[in-house]
Amino acid sequence: MTSEPSTSAEAVIEFLNGIADIFQEGANNPDEIDGLLQRLIALRPPEPVPAGLTARQAAEARMAEAWESDHGPNLAVEAIRLWPGCADAYLFLAAAVDGSPLLSMALFTLASEAATDILGDAYFEEHRGKFWQRPETRTFMRAMEGVARSYLAAGALDLAADHFAEMLTLNPNDDQGVRYPLTACLLEAQNHEAVTQLLTMYDDGSPPRAYLLALAAFQREGDAASSRTALAAAISASQTMAQYLSGEKSFPQEALDLQVPPEIADAMVFADLMAPAWEATAGATDWLKRWMTPQGPRPAAPSKERRSGPRNLE
Numbered sequence: 001m002t003s004e005p006s007t008s009a010e011a012v013i014e015f016l017n018g019i020a021d022i023f024q025e026g027a028n029n030p031d032e033i034d035g036l037l038q039r040l041i042a043l044r045p046p047e048p049v050p051a052g053l054t055a056r057q058a059a060e061a062r063m064a065e066a067w068e069s070d071h072g073p074n075l076a077v078e079a080i081r082l083w084p085g086c087a088d089a090y091l092f093l094a095a096a097v098d099g100s101p102l103l104s105m106a107l108f109t110l111a112s113e114a115a116t117d118i119l120g121d122a123y124f125e126e127h128r129g130k131f132w133q134r135p136e137t138r139t140f141m142r143a144m145e146g147v148a149r150s151y152l153a154a155g156a157l158d159l160a161a162d163h164f165a166e167m168l169t170l171n172p173n174d175d176q177g178v179r180y181p182l183t184a185c186l187l188e189a190q191n192h193e194a195v196t197q198l199l200t201m202y203d204d205g206s207p208p209r210a211y212l213l214a215l216a217a218f219q220r221e222g223d224a225a226s227s228r229t230a231l232a233a234a235i236s237a238s239q240t241m242a243q244y245l246s247g248e249k250s251f252p253q254e255a256l257d258l259q260v261p262p263e264i265a266d267a268m269v270f271a272d273l274m275a276p277a278w279e280a281t282a283g284a285t286d287w288l289k290r291w292m293t294p295q296g297p298r299p300a301a302p303s304k305e306r307r308s309g310p311r312n313l314e
Helices: 009-024 030-042 055-066 072-082 087-096 101-119 121-127 135-153 157-170 179-188 192-201 207-221 225-237 239-246 262-280 284-290
Strands: none
Touching: 009 030, 009 072, 009 101, 030 101, 055 072, 055 087, 072 087, 087 101, 087 135, 101 121, 101 135, 135 157, 135 179, 157 179, 179 192, 179 207, 179 262, 192 207, 207 225, 207 239, 207 262, 207 284, 225 239, 239 262, 239 284, 262 284
16 A cells, blocks of 8 residues: 655646756756756755665655555655655656656656666676666666657657667667667668668567568669568568558557557557658658559559658657
């Protein structure tokens, strides 16, 4: 059973608005951000730390309750007030404010910095390549993915790609599947050498990889026999993905229904992820449309680009 939080809903909103203001004002130096955060916390000082506990222990106890509570955001804010280095609390709030890109970015950034401080610089050098296998690294890895996807949603492909690539150096096993958004970023930038290296390194035989391979072949060769073979393999692997990439089916505007079969949901998510790269490649979407049926190519139709920037998958 969880306790009632002392932080009101109004105080949570005030705190989150304060976080957004810190980043809107252009603060980017960790020391500057820390100072502004301390000033924000001082506006509503936390309750005294219970006897026998450190501030960190008290904050972690709040977070243990937050995951099971209807008042999770309230408890997460209390955890930060008790211990501003509580990375899990920032990560919790970032998920709770999904739909506010600036605030999500700010909270993921704070989570990443807090988790980095917890692990320490020496830890990164000692355990590089083994992250995620070690449970204590997962908060950092989730935060880093959140930052990368926030950059992706904002159209900052270079920054997103840098973060995704760093995640692969920390965890080459790629338990979080960031090779897919990284490859999509590289394809949108038409970085053929890096795309080839990545697709060779992660030969998982998945439908998303098949569509990434097909687009890579089209970028290099156009409508050639080899690129059509790659496209046929992709369509065979997932007709649903082709329907969404081609615009034959529209992406849902709301969260997916839990009744949607997993394979359909996966196809929609990965198609949404790859769509900017397909749309940024001249002629690729029309090429896909022409070869979607076993009967052969359809007559070319005028391109109908849905948008120019990446979608937010969060």
